Amino acid sequence: MGRKAKFKPGDVYEDMSLHPCLCIGASDEGRDIWGVSLVDGSYPRSCDPQFHGIRKLSLEEAWIWRTKGPQRLAAEARILPEEQWWWPKPLEGINPGHIAEHLFSFSLLFLRNERSVCERLGSLPIGWWESSSQISDHGPTGKANVCYVTRGSAASARVRVAAEKEGRLWPIRRITVEFLDGSSDLEFTGENVRGCGQASQVG
Numbered sequence: 001m002g003r004k005a006k007f008k009p010g011d012v013y014e015d016m017s018l019h020p021c022l023c024i025g026a027s028d029e030g031r032d033i034w035g036v037s038l039v040d041g042s043y044p045r046s047c048d049p050q051f052h053g054i055r056k057l058s059l060e061e062a063w064i065w066r067t068k069g070p071q072r073l074a075a076e077a078r079i080l081p082e083e084q085w086w087w088p089k090p091l092e093g094i095n096p097g098h099i100a101e102h103l104f105s106f107s108l109l110f111l112r113n114e115r116s117v118c119e120r121l122g123s124l125p126i127g128w129w130e131s132s133s134q135i136s137d138h139g140p141t142g143k144a145n146v147c148y149v150t151r152g153s154a155a156s157a158r159v160r161v162a163a164e165k166e167g168r169l170w171p172i173r174r175i176t177v178e179f180l181d182g183s184s185d186l187e188f189t190g191e192n193v194r195g196c197g198q199a200s201q202v203g
Contacts (some may be wrong), residue, residue, distance in 0.1 A: 007033045007049060012062045016052040018070040018079060020062040021045045038066050039085045054187055097172050098164075100133040103146045107161040107175050110193060111150070116186060121152025128159070137165065144170055149180070156180045 008015060011023040013035065019042075021035040029123035033054070034044040047054050057065065064071060069086040070079075112124045113115045128148035135144040149158050158178040163170045172193045177186040 007054075007056070008148075012038070012057045012059060013049075014055045014057055014065065014070060015045045015047050016054065017083070018065070018073075018077070019045060019046075020057055020065040020070075035077045038062055093190075094137070094170075095169065096133075096135045096137065099135055099137075099144050100146055102170065103133070103144060103163055103172065104128060104131065104146075104148065107146070107159060107172060107193075108150065110175060111159065111190070114186075114188070117157075118152070120155060120179060120183065120186075121150075121157060122154025123152040125149065125152055125157070126151040130158075141165055142170070143198065 007023050007026045009024050009026065013021055013023055013033065015021050015035075015037075019039045020039040021037050023033050023035040025035070026033040027045075031048055031050060032046060033049060036043045037045050040192040061071070068084060069084065070077075108125060108128065118124055128150055131146065131148040133144070133146040136142055137144075144163040144165075146161045147158065149156055151157075157180060160174075160176040160178070161172060162174045162176075163172045173189065175188045175193050177188075179185065
């Protein structure tokens with residue numbers, strides 16, 4: 001180890017960002033090496049071993065660096081919190097306003113393409129009024145509901161939209177259209193309201 005260590009393809013080293021890396025190339029004079037990070041796969045991790053003081057690592061050390069962070073750091077070494085890969089970090093949440101906007105916009109677009117809805121409203125549904133939303137996001141699971149009144153040239157309807165979280169997406173599960181003139185409701189479920197395939201119509 002040390003500043004004058006020679007590197008060759010196959011060696012494992014700690015680069016200037018303290019990532020454990022696999023060396024895949026080195027210049028003949030030893031002034032430049034490059035490799036792949038064993039933390040995030042980034043490439044090329046290029047360094048000048050003499051200028052940056054790059055350290056060779058054993059395979060055992062590389063695993064410790066990967067799972068517990070770099071060891072035996074110099075006193076002046078600093079790693080920003082967002083660069084500390086060895087700490088578990090929760091996924092950043094999605095702005096609930098974006099979820100609600102998605103549900104309002106895509107449900108209305110869906111209804112504008114449904115002939116049965118347009119016929120009963122007398123035209124394409126226009127806008128939303130009396131809108132409300134309720135979103136419960138618990139990381140891996142979540143549910144969202146929005147409700148609004150939309151209007152056509154002949155009638156109005158209350159629209160209820162339900163979505164459930166899948167990963168970081170919020171696919172729509174159900175769109176219910178309640179006509180304010182008292183006529184029977186329409187309900188749409190299935191793959192089409194999720195954004196692909198066909199929807200089944202009930203009622």
